[in-house]
Amino acid sequence: MFSGIVQAVGKIASLQARGGDVRLVVDAQGLGVDGVAPGDSIAVAGVCLTVVGIDATRLAFDVSNETLSRTSLGTLDPGSGVNLEKALRLADRLDGHLVSGHVDGIGRVLAIEPDARSQRWTFEVPVELAKYIAGKGSVCIDGTSLTVNETEGARFGVNLIPHTVAVTTFKDRRVGDAVNIEVDLIARYVERLLRG
Structure with missing residues (x-):
């Protein structure tokens, strides 16, 4: 779950075709990757994605065809900005509203x-x-x-x-x-x- 309060703007580093879908790499320097681990959820342009890799300030995500068909992620180019938010913890303040990251x-x-x-x-x-x-x-x-x-x-x-x-x-x-x-x-x- 997320709150819809953007924590940083990242940049698309790459969109790589892989086995019929896409590996998305985002430069998340403004968000910071301290405390982020593979398996964590990050909202990328409002889309809940699972971290599959971390390299310095970059986060990698595998994006399914379902997600590509329902969101704008597949239309973005390297260098495009994306809003980023780490998943809520139970002790966090809820300043926005409950957001699942499941884009409609x-x-x-x-x-x-x-x-x-x-x-x-x-x-x-x-x-x-x-x-x-x-x-x-x-x-x-x-x-x-x-x-x-x-x-x-x-x-x-x-x-x-x-x-x-x-x-x-x-x-x-x-x-x-x-x-x-x-x-x-x-x-x-x-x-x-x-x-x-």
Whole structure:
């Protein structure tokens, strides 16, 4: 589990084809690899990945075809920035919201507009995900816990304060960019329970 509070921005060092899927290597110097061991979970652009190797400041992850098909990881190039977060420990503060790192789908940036010192961002998600996103609810975008301002069909808006833009990959995002979307996990379970 994660909180959606980004701890560092890493850089894609390489994406290597291996046996039909991919080995992803991330330079995680800002995150630090002290205390990280093979088998640990790290959220990379909001995607929960298992560490399979450590070399100085770099972390290696094996990425399955399922993960590549549901996230933007396979579209990233070496040098691309990715938000990073180590998994929560039971004693950690929960400053964002409960995030599993199990991305539900890919959304798109539709608009970025100034709003006083903040920025107002509009995103579009696949229609089947829209029902899980509610005004004043939580959503995780590229591993960042955000509060939803409003929704309209498959579109929703959020405000990003200057700090959030500065310490995440949002500073590099542009209109049209793909983003990883994880809806609030409570909404998914409520729907399942109601269906019986």
